[in-house]
Amino acid sequence: MEHYNMNLTVKVWRQKNSKDKGGFVSYQVKDISSEMSFLEMIDVLNEKLIVEGGEPIAFDHDCREGICGQCSLYINGKPHGPWMANTTCQLHMRAFKDGDTIVVEPWRAGAFPVIKDLMVDRSAFDRIIQAGGYISVNTGNAVDGNSLPINKDHADASFAAAMCIGCGACVAACKNSSAMLFLSAKVSHLALLPQGEPERKSRVLNMVAQMDKEGFGACTNTGACEATCPKEISISNIARLNKEYLFSSLSSDK
Amino acid sequence: MTWKQVFTSSVGKKLVMGFTGIFLILFLLVHVSLNACIWANDGGKMFNAGAHFMGANVVPRILEIGLFAGLILHIIQGLMLEFSNRSKRGVAYANNYGNKGSKWYSRSMGILGTLILLFLILHMSNFWFPNRSHQNFMLGEEIDLYAKMKTTFSELWVVIVYVLGCLSLGYHLAHGFQSAFKTMGVHNKKYNQILTSIGYGFSVIITVAFVMMPLSFYLGWLS
Numbered sequence: 001m002e003h004y005n006m007n008l009t010v011k012v013w014r015q016k017n018s019k020d021k022g023g024f025v026s027y028q029v030k031d032i033s034s035e036m037s038f039l040e041m042i043d044v045l046n047e048k049l050i051v052e053g054g055e056p057i058a059f060d061h062d063c064r065e066g067i068c069g070q071c072s073l074y075i076n077g078k079p080h081g082p083w084m085a086n087t088t089c090q091l092h093m094r095a096f097k098d099g100d101t102i103v104v105e106p107w108r109a110g111a112f113p114v115i116k117d118l119m120v121d122r123s124a125f126d127r128i129i130q131a132g133g134y135i136s137v138n139t140g141n142a143v144d145g146n147s148l149p150i151n152k153d154h155a156d157a158s159f160a161a162a163m164c165i166g167c168g169a170c171v172a173a174c175k176n177s178s179a180m181l182f183l184s185a186k187v188s189h190l191a192l193l194p195q196g197e198p199e200r201k202s203r204v205l206n207m208v209a210q211m212d213k214e215g216f217g218a219c220t221n222t223g224a225c226e227a228t229c230p231k232e233i234s235i236s237n238i239a240r241l242n243k244e245y246l247f248s249s250l251s252s253d254k
Numbered sequence: 255m256t257w258k259q260v261f262t263s264s265v266g267k268k269l270v271m272g273f274t275g276i277f278l279i280l281f282l283l284v285h286v287s288l289n290a291c292i293w294a295n296d297g298g299k300m301f302n303a304g305a306h307f308m309g310a311n312v313v314p315r316i317l318e319i320g321l322f323a324g325l326i327l328h329i330i331q332g333l334m335l336e337f338s339n340r341s342k343r344g345v346a347y348a349n350n351y352g353n354k355g356s357k358w359y360s361r362s363m364g365i366l367g368t369l370i371l372l373f374l375i376l377h378m379s380n381f382w383f384p385n386r387s388h389q390n391f392m393l394g395e396e397i398d399l400y401a402k403m404k405t406t407f408s409e410l411w412v413v414i415v416y417v418l419g420c421l422s423l424g425y426h427l428a429h430g431f432q433s434a435f436k437t438m439g440v441h442n443k444k445y446n447q448i449l450t451s452i453g454y455g456f457s458v459i460i461t462v463a464f465v466m467m468p469l470s471f472y473l474g475w476l477s
Binding site: 109175215237252 | 255256259260266344346351356432440
């Protein structure tokens, strides 16, 4: 692929803290290599800001390998930028051309309040996981991994759901700020495996209750989440979650 | 998990929308089938006989109460969900996600539903209310509904509003039909593919059939 350098205008959301109203600030960045990642471009911009005595742009990132779910950013109207099945850290500058203006916003959702600039508080996801995204494991010697027979199709579907990295792009893309794709991935992941069986009913009921408490919207099956998910989590998981919820609520004791 | 907790949860509210939606879809099937009797072109004999069965028989009249209950539940729950969902994003995006990955009508169910509601007010004040009030709202004699259709659909603006109302319904169904089954937990690929196809087919057939009714009168195809 041909290498080229570009000059860009980057319009970034700047917000001092959660109380600040915030607003867009435009920056000019020069000589950006097409082989840089998007976050490296922001690193370059931040170094320039620091040298100039300004405040660097705060943004979440960790592994920069597309697996940790820390990076976010709503780039040119799409979570994780223009590429399909991709995280922001894996978005490369060859997605843009010289002279482009790039608009960068944080995830927008009441349940994801902005901490600073492009960083949002996604601890609502942690609390949803705490409400039921776990399995009981006996202490003692490790059990042989092959002692539990698991249907291959279920194992595959479970693994596909377990791909969710909890980045929150589904919430960011959804017109209702619904966390149903995230939740359905977590519920499907465990509901499809024998290890998830003991808490199967209470898990889905508790996790949905926690999701509602966190202030996410309801799902309307538009499919925007599935289209933007960097890990291509299928929306069919949401229907599976609905089934789990319906049966668990019908058959619960109280 | 009490019933109250279930039906006030976000998934439970969607279940209410799904179940009432399917119930209303079944009603549409009855409505369109009965109304299709106008095309017998017998001066409304067959159609009025059908209307008489629905209006003067105690069973459909009891079902009518259920229909209203379902309709009102669908409207109120739908509007509440729409307002609640809209409140979940305090600050709007400067650059919106728009139509990447989702159909415009799937994102516009609240607006389409409101348009259908406005249309329903006109539609019921044209036919249901004059007819039932003539019956003293019990099982009395109905008015000649075929003649009523003929006079109502002789005005162009009424026909245009009806066509627009039916189009709103069509797009509402195009998303609602398949979405209702997903909400009720149908996640299997083989069923979803069939249900989505049936949903699109149903939406088109219902829309075309209902649109053709006022047009048939207005264009003078029926005696």
